[in-house]
Amino acid sequence: MELAVVPRLRRRAPPSKPHALRDRLAEHVEEAVALMLDPVWIEASAEDMGAVQRHRLHDAGLFTCALILSALEREADAEGRWLDAASIYRQLGGPDSGMSSIRDLGRRMLPVMHKLLQRRMKMIVDGARTVELRGRLRHFADVLVPDGCAFKLASALSGFSPGTGQPAELKLHAIYSVKAQTAVSVTPTAGNVHDSDGFEPVWEAGALYIWDLGFQSVDRFVAGALAGAQLLQRLKDNHNPEIIASYGQSGARREIRDADGARVRLEDALATGLVHKRDDLDLDIRLVHRDGRALVARVVCVPTAGEDRYYLTTLPRGTFTAHDVAELYRVRWEVELFFKNWKGGVRMDHVHRMRNPTSLAVVVTASMLAALLSRDVHAGLERLAEEATHPAMPANDNGPKDAPSIEAGSPPFRAAFARQA
Secondary structure, X not given: OOOOOOOOOOOOOOOOOOOHHHHHHHHHHHHHHHHHOOHHHHHHHHHHOOOOOOOOOOOHHHHHHHHHHHOOOOOOOOOOHHHHHHHHHHHOOOOOOOHHHHHHHHHHOHHHHHHHHHHHHHHHXXXXXXXXXXXXXXXXXXXXXXXXXXXXXXXXXOOOOEOOOOOEEEEEEEEEEOOOOEEEEEEEEEOOOOOHHHOOOOOOOOOEEEEOHHHOOHHHHHHXXXXXXXXXXXXXXXXXXXXXXXXXXXXXXXXXXXXXXXXXXXXXXXXXXXXXXXXXXXXEEEEEOOOOOEEEEEEEEEEEOOEXXXXXXXXXXXXXXXXXXXXXXXXXXXXXXXXXXXXHHOOHHHHHHOOOHHHHHHHHHHHHHHHHHHHHHHHHHHHHHHHHHOOOOOOOOOOOOOOOEEEEOEOOOOHHHOOOO
């Protein structure tokens, strides 16, 4: 019997040859993994902190690595986090033992995992100080975006972590750094804690802070601006500040007062036509802290998709137009993408299966460590792509060598300017 179609023989794969970019990629991935998944360092830290003792059944460092890797398991048949971690642990060479001893070890490793998380975040923050922002972001020391993300928990934890709209909920309050491309501060609370209440900033002078309507606070805004930070937020509909001046298209300033010479509020100034007639608005307003400190800030209004969107900011008028302000606000979308990765990419949405508070803390910490590992690999790939596209200048060139940089329009920030938050 003859075949109707004779299959073509596949050629043998050519022998492996040295490849500079491939070798650099392999070195980068190995370095990123070694920074996070170092079982020797983890085990030594566990012994130093008294979490484990010598001559034990389990390898504490290896199992902690397995816990972190379990956050990256995304197959349809993936089991619970503890079962997946135990399976990975055995694949890495760990003993086949009962789940009780596995869970006990994981819970005892929680302070060690916290130390690992703090260590890695500090390294990222220190490294971010050498990064230069480009484009319209070059004016800032960093761009920091505070926000909160809630995760449904098992109802058994309702007394431990009550939620809003859920019997039990975990909320993670994060401050996302554009320079670091990750959160540089994370605070866990019960889900019923408001985002604004979970944000206690230590202001970084020269950095731009962008937050949404849920964080609006006159006292916080005034305190941040007087501490040297730049601030940008949407303006709530019910916020009716006192207007000082309006600016025309050419920059001409018009002081705003009523017929009696008194100051007027925003809504009255708009209703009586005291502001400049232009497609957008650019105003000076006055804000007063409860302790009496006052600040002149800026309100701009930019029509977007048939809607007037108001922004409150300290960004200087001579550098940023009203439309620049609205465009910069879109950088806030980066924190939404970051939380999306937490929920989907590192299995943080699976914490609702946890019924033990310590087990919950373990898997949440493991997910955050996995997110940092993913971030390290991704950031390194971007550097390799940047180096391949823009090779470093020769050493004898008078210009500066290529330095790590981020631009509002280069990955992963292109998405931030592709849609409105």
